[in-house]
């Protein structure tokens with residue numbers, strides 16, 4: 001279902017990663033993420049998922065293989081919200097604009113639009129210490145969105161929030177994806193989150209991580225929250241679960 | 250941040266306000282003024298009682314100068330205009346020395362900490378000497394200080410600066426390196442340079458630690474100024490010289506009054522920096538006990 005007419009936004013070609021201490025984190029991983037694709041990687045913890053994102057963004061260099069990606073504007077949502085505690089929500093959301101020397105006059109509007117997009121209006125002047133876990137993640141998401149990155153990397157962004165909040169945030173993320181149609185690479189432990197959001201789900205093996213299975217998700221966008229109760233949804237989730245159990249062994 | 254399930258029903262209005270899970274509860278219930286004030290007052294009265302007991306029951310008349318009773322300390326120390334003038338002028342002199350020393354320590358300490366934060370190599374090179382300097386007893390190098398800087402103002406300021414330098418360096422350096430890796434990654438991803446990193450991440454992250462260090466150092470600078478004044482007798486008369494003079498003349502009441510005043514100066518400095526801390530970082534830090 002992916003449109004292969006244009007070059008992929010991100011392309012991993014035979015990526016392997018060995019840390020200086022000898023830990024082999026990733027072995028021979030290859031896949032592409034194109035504009036309009038939302039690819040999710042699931043896998044046991046410690047299998048190299050975060051490492052993969054760090055390699056994509058350039059925070060780490062792979063030991064072998066090729067990454068093809070334009071690094072001038074990558075959105076990266078970390079596992080922790082990594083908000084700066086001394087900045088208000090508004091000023092946090094403005095951070096990347098500052099780093100990219102966006103004129104001060106434009107920053108306010110751009111940040112406000114992102115804040116509205118994630119539903120944090122009314123909390124602009126709050127400091128992170130007075131926000132809940134879910135609200136912090138929203139602020140972190142808003143900060144990433146200000147630059148309208150064509151590629152968004154998510155490293156288990158909703159792993160630390162409760163189930164209901166996670167579902168809310170999933171629906172928001174879906175909405176953003178449907179609007180912006182960026183290329184998305186998402187890491188999670190939650191299979192239902194993976195199926196709900198993605199166009200494709202990749203299963204990674206235990207360390208050293210390899211891609212052991214790939215599932216196309218056939219559901220059309222826009223997706224409604226009720227999709228989670230569709231029998232076809234449950235069936236696909238079941239297949240992925242089985243594959244993941246195999247990967248754990 | 251963990252969220253606990255709530256037993257009480259959530260109202261529609263609440264849902265409208267909160268997009269997700271509830272934010273952390275804001276103000277905790279505070280104790281009344283009375284509950285805060287009366288324990289130290291009781292302890293204070295008790296201490297004065299013990300003081301009287303020692304002055305009048307333990308010491309006989311000939312040895313009472315060792316601990317004069319509180320009302321005489323008040324009468325001959327604080328209530329005597331001449332003595333009060335002498336001591337407040339001494340306090341001012343000592344306060345100035347302390348401020349100069351602290352100022353020098355701040356400039357030097359920040360510079361050192363920033364340099365050390367930029368390079369592990371420099372940090373490793375400097376650190377042992379810094380510890381050695383800190384471990385050197387002031388008394389042992391007094392003759393040297395007098396030899397180099399004379400027996401007046403400069404030497405006093407030098408001691409105040411020396412004694413308050415270490416906590417500033419250590420706390421500032423700790424603070425500068427305390428920012429989460431994620432924040433650094435964020436800046437790396439967006440190609441931020443050293444100065445930007447220092448300004449936007451390291452320095453603000455360091456502020457709480459810097460204030461903790463400043464508060465300790467400010468107290469130490471007062472001690473340093475008094476010790477310096479005590480050891481080097483030249484220059485304007487500060488609290489240190491007064492202490493020495495009163496002790497030599499066996500003027501117990503004045504001596505005690507001077508001790509109490511230097512103590513108050515220390516408390517004043519400590520409280521001022523606590524206030525400054527709350528002004529600058531209070532809005533975004535979670536207050537912790539005893540700070």
Ligand SMILES: Nc1ncnc2c1ncn2[C@@H]1O[C@H](COP(=O)(O)OP(=O)(O)O)[C@@H](O)[C@H]1O
Pocket residue numbers: 019020021023024025044045046047048049050051052207
């Ligand atoms: N800097 C490092 N040095 C050595 N080993 C590392 C380093 N970073 C991660 N690892 C190891 O690499 C493996 C993969 O880590 P990571 O990508 O964080 O896993 P996860 O899939 O849970 O995100 C883990 O076993 C981890 O301990």
Ligand SMILES: [Mg+2]
Pocket residue numbers: 049050051155156
């Ligand atoms: Mg991880």
